[in-house]
Amino acid sequence: MNIVVLAKQVPDPEAFVEIRGDGTGLEIEPKFATNLFDEFALEEALRIREKHGGKVKVVTLGGGKATEVLRTGIAMGADEALLLDDPAFFDGDGYATALALSRAIKKDPFDIVLCGKQATDDDRGEIGPMVAQFLNLPHVGGITKLEIADGKATAESPVEGNKAVVEVPLPAVFTTAKGLNEARVPLITGVMKAMKMQIPKATPSELGLSQEELGKAGSKVRIERYLPPKKRAGVRLITGDAAEAAAEAVRILVDETRVI
Amino acid sequence: MERLLIFVETKGDRPRKVSMELLSEGQKLRTQGYAVEALVMGKASEALKQEVLPCVDRLVSLTDAVLQSYTAEGYALALANHVRSINPKLILAGATQIGRDFLPRVAVMLGAGIASDATEIRWKEDPVKIIRPVHGGRALSQVSFLNYPAIITTRPNSFPLEAQAGTPGEYVEKDAAMSVEDVKAKVVKVEEVTKGKVDVTEADVIVTGGRGMKGPENFVMLEELAALLGGVVGATRSVVDAKWRDQQDQVGKSGKTVSPKLYIAVGLSGAIHHIMGMDTSKVIVAINKDEKANIFNYADYGIVGDLFEVVPAMTQDIKKRLGK
Numbered sequence: 001m002n003i004v005v006l007a008k009q010v011p012d013p014e015a016f017v018e019i020r021g022d023g024t025g026l027e028i029e030p031k032f033a034t035n036l037f038d039e040f041a042l043e044e045a046l047r048i049r050e051k052h053g054g055k056v057k058v059v060t061l062g063g064g065k066a067t068e069v070l071r072t073g074i075a076m077g078a079d080e081a082l083l084l085d086d087p088a089f090f091d092g093d094g095y096a097t098a099l100a101l102s103r104a105i106k107k108d109p110f111d112i113v114l115c116g117k118q119a120t121d122d123d124r125g126e127i128g129p130m131v132a133q134f135l136n137l138p139h140v141g142g143i144t145k146l147e148i149a150d151g152k153a154t155a156e157s158p159v160e161g162n163k164a165v166v167e168v169p170l171p172a173v174f175t176t177a178k179g180l181n182e183a184r185v186p187l188i189t190g191v192m193k194a195m196k197m198q199i200p201k202a203t204p205s206e207l208g209l210s211q212e213e214l215g216k217a218g219s220k221v222r223i224e225r226y227l228p229p230k231k232r233a234g235v236r237l238i239t240g241d242a243a244e245a246a247a248e249a250v251r252i253l254v255d256e257t258r259v260i
Numbered sequence: 261m262e263r264l265l266i267f268v269e270t271k272g273d274r275p276r277k278v279s280m281e282l283l284s285e286g287q288k289l290r291t292q293g294y295a296v297e298a299l300v301m302g303k304a305s306e307a308l309k310q311e312v313l314p315c316v317d318r319l320v321s322l323t324d325a326v327l328q329s330y331t332a333e334g335y336a337l338a339l340a341n342h343v344r345s346i347n348p349k350l351i352l353a354g355a356t357q358i359g360r361d362f363l364p365r366v367a368v369m370l371g372a373g374i375a376s377d378a379t380e381i382r383w384k385e386d387p388v389k390i391i392r393p394v395h396g397g398r399a400l401s402q403v404s405f406l407n408y409p410a411i412i413t414t415r416p417n418s419f420p421l422e423a424q425a426g427t428p429g430e431y432v433e434k435d436a437a438m439s440v441e442d443v444k445a446k447v448v449k450v451e452e453v454t455k456g457k458v459d460v461t462e463a464d465v466i467v468t469g470g471r472g473m474k475g476p477e478n479f480v481m482l483e484e485l486a487a488l489l490g491g492v493v494g495a496t497r498s499v500v501d502a503k504w505r506d507q508q509d510q511v512g513k514s515g516k517t518v519s520p521k522l523y524i525a526v527g528l529s530g531a532i533h534h535i536m537g538m539d540t541s542k543v544i545v546a547i548n549k550d551e552k553a554n555i556f557n558y559a560d561y562g563i564v565g566d567l568f569e570v571v572p573a574m575t576q577d578i579k580k581r582l583g584k
Contacts, residue, residue: 013513017398036513093373094364123376123393123394123395123396124376125360126374126376127364129336129363129365130365134368137444138331138332138333139333141332144507158357159450160357160459161452161453161459161508162452164329164447165447166331167446168446178510178514179507219373220367221374221410222404222406223403226394226401227391229393229398229539229540232559235546235556237551237563238562241565243573245563246563246571246577247577252561253543253545254581257543259522259542260578260581
């Protein structure tokens with residue numbers, strides 16, 4: 001089984017996010033973490049390899065700290081990594097990013113592609129299904145269980161309160177959700193290996209892509225500016241003993257805010 | 261005339277609430293020079309037609325057998341083919357698990373832009389601007405499309421439900437000429453885990469319990485309050501991890517993002533992961549015995565007190581108010 005994991009380094013959920021004065025960008029505190037949903041993808045890939053043999057390759061797109069997610073993957077036990085860090089790849093929308101990643105996946109034969117159901121920074125959740133479409137493969141989204149047997153995969157995915165069990169022939173793409181597994185903590189030997197590893201890269205031309213198809217130039221959606229979220233007025237504390245406070249809260253909800 | 265296409269997602273034989281929110285939006289836009297069409301997978305029930313037709317000029321139902329169960333490939337191909345035949349400017353769908361799962365494929369098929377999980381659409385601006393939360397709601401991103409058609413999925417509970425009576429549009433059933441070979445995924449079965457239950461993403465009222473509930477048995481108290489308000493019970497990550505509540509009810513970064521009219525946070529501290537999933541709620545009430553709990557920084561109203569006293573007292577008061 002050759003398994004490709006698409007993973008992304010994202011700002012730590014606790015990092016401060018501020019909008020630049022002119023609204024053109026975000027200032028984000030430089031604290032990073034592996035995208036939560038991608039951890040499930042990495043873990044699942046390793047479990048499949050442990051059971052069925054094969055190789056796990058981690059792929060990411062981005063500059064600077066982006067490469068850290070590849071080292072995390074290697075430290076956890078992945079065999080190979082691939083970095084797309086040419087600036088032409090950057091600042092793309094889901095479409096341009098998925099196009100680049102799908103070409104990177106196709107570089108070598110593969111059976112399974114796993115990625116988190118969404119990244120916790122852009123919150124787009126578009127990459128998995130788009131990559132599947134670019135590769136003309138089936139996908140199952142937000143899976144919580146995956147079994148591989150006889151060239152087929154059976155996946156469970158919760159859909160609006162129901163649980164769907166879906167069978168797909170391989171190769172196929174799966175996006176991972178919470179509940180699939182618990183990601184392992186890398187062993188120190190893995191961390192050492194990851195630190196020493198030379199990370200291979202791929203350029204746009206090696207993927208058969210022109211600058212116009214990539215990043216901002218290849219995007220269909222333009223980010224015009226960032227706006228602050230609606231601020232609440234600040235909490236109004238309701239005082240008194242439990243009965244008094246409860247009665248006052250109910251009065252406010254019924255008479256003032258009219259939400260009941 | 262510019263055309264809009266609204267994908268109608270169903271629950272049982274009725275449109276989902278988020279689809280009705282978009283249809284309400286569509287009904288308004290019909291009076292502003294848009295032609296509004298809707299698409300539903302499978303034969304439309306009478307109940308669905310009654311709700312949808314007053315909002316649109318035309319509702320098309322695709323009756324192919326391969327569309328009977330949801331698969332991303334099947335739905336995406338059917339929708340993309342339909343878009344090619346009617347050439348709308350924008351395609352709108354709810355940002356539900358299904359909507360967010362198959363519309364990115366449609367975007368690739370059509371070479372179209374997609375804005376996922378939008379909370380606002382500014383129709384009057386040219387080009388149309390879409391607002392969508394990023395970084396778990398800590399900033400909003402304003403985006404527009406560079407070409408059309410383009411796709412928008414909208415977060416449930418973000419647009420008002422205000423469809424009115426109106427002249428019903430036309431209803432058409434169509435065979436999309438899809439074959440089984442078009443879909444490689446096979447749905448083996450669909451288990452109804454929570455039959456008839458409203459999903460947290462679509463609930464108007466959510467009462468969420470955290471670790472302060474002390475044990476799964478105490479959630480009965482929240483169930484009672486939620487039921488009284490026509491709402492549902494949500495759960496924090498730690499409560500789900502402790503197996504007190506089902507994963508489907510988890511609100512927050514690794515669970516679901518919700519925007520109800522009323523969110524009552526009971527015995528939960530308000531970890532940033534949780535805030536990210538509920539910060540767009542209209543009114544937030546927090547009940548916690550720790551006055552320093554972070555949840556109070558995000559609430560409209562707060563009660564510092566023992567939830568085991570406050571919650572039953574609120575339930576009693578609401579019963580009185582509602583005459584129950």
